[in-house]
Amino acid sequence: MKNIARALLNYFFKGLIVVVPIGAAAFLIFWAVSTADAALNLTDFIWKDSQGKPMHIPGLGILNVVVIIMIAGVLVTNVITDPIKRWFKRWVNRLPFFNFLYSSIKDLTEAFVGDEKKFSEAVIVEVNEFGLKKIGFLVQKDLAKLGLPGEVAVYFPMSYSFAGQVVIIPVDKIKPIDRNAADMMKFVISGGVSGLD
Numbered sequence: 001m002k003n004i005a006r007a008l009l010n011y012f013f014k015g016l017i018v019v020v021p022i023g024a025a026a027f028l029i030f031w032a033v034s035t036a037d038a039a040l041n042l043t044d045f046i047w048k049d050s051q052g053k054p055m056h057i058p059g060l061g062i063l064n065v066v067v068i069i070m071i072a073g074v075l076v077t078n079v080i081t082d083p084i085k086r087w088f089k090r091w092v093n094r095l096p097f098f099n100f101l102y103s104s105i106k107d108l109t110e111a112f113v114g115d116e117k118k119f120s121e122a123v124i125v126e127v128n129e130f131g132l133k134k135i136g137f138l139v140q141k142d143l144a145k146l147g148l149p150g151e152v153a154v155y156f157p158m159s160y161s162f163a164g165q166v167v168i169i170p171v172d173k174i175k176p177i178d179r180n181a182a183d184m185m186k187f188v189i190s191g192g193v194s195g196l197d
Contacts (some may be wrong), residue, residue: 037061122177122184125154125169135188136167136174137181143168157188 040061092099121138140153152171157164
C-alpha cells in the first residue's frame with residue numbers, strides 16, 4: 001500500500017511540474033489580454049443593445065490597439081516630418097513629469113524593439129574579490145560624458161522579475177558571453193534554470 005501511495009504521489013508531483021507552468025503562463029496571458037481588451041474596448045461606450053445596456057464585443061479592444069499602433073507606424077514613417085517631430089519634442093519638454101515618463105518608456109521600448117537594441121550584448125562581470133560573477137547586459141560602452149573614461153554601464157536584470165539595476169564598472173571587469181542575448185535574459189530572469197538549451 002505504501003508503494004502505491006508513493007507512486008501516486010510521484011505521479012502527482014511530476015504532473016504538477018508540467019501543468020503548473022503551462023497553466024500559469026496561459027492564465028497570465030489570458031489575464032493580460034482580457035484586462036487590456038476590457039480597458040480599451042470602445043464598444044462599451046458606442047454601441048448599446050435594445051435595452052440600452054453597453055454591448056461588449058470581445059477582442060475589439062486588442063484590435064483597437066493593433067490598429068492604432070499600425071496607423072502610428074504609417075504616420076511616423078510616411079507623413080510626420082522633422083519639423084513636426086521637433087515641435088512634438090518641444091511640447092513634451094514643457095511637461096516635466098510627462099516628459100520623464102514618456103522618455104523613460106520610449107527608451108525602454110526602443111531597448112527591446114528599436115533599431116538600436118540595448119540588451120543585445122551579454123557579459124559576465126566579476127563583482128568582488130572572491131570571484132563572484134553576475135550576468136548582465138552592456139548598455140553603454142563609453143561613459144566619458146559622465147567623467148568616467150574607461151568605464152561602462154551594465155544592466156543586471158533580477159531573477160523572477162522584470163526589475164533590474166544598472167551599475168558602472170571598469171571595462172576590464174567585464175567579459176563578453178558568446179551566447180544569444182535573448183537566451184541569456186531568459187537564463188537570468190528564470191533564476192538560472194532555463195535558457196541554456
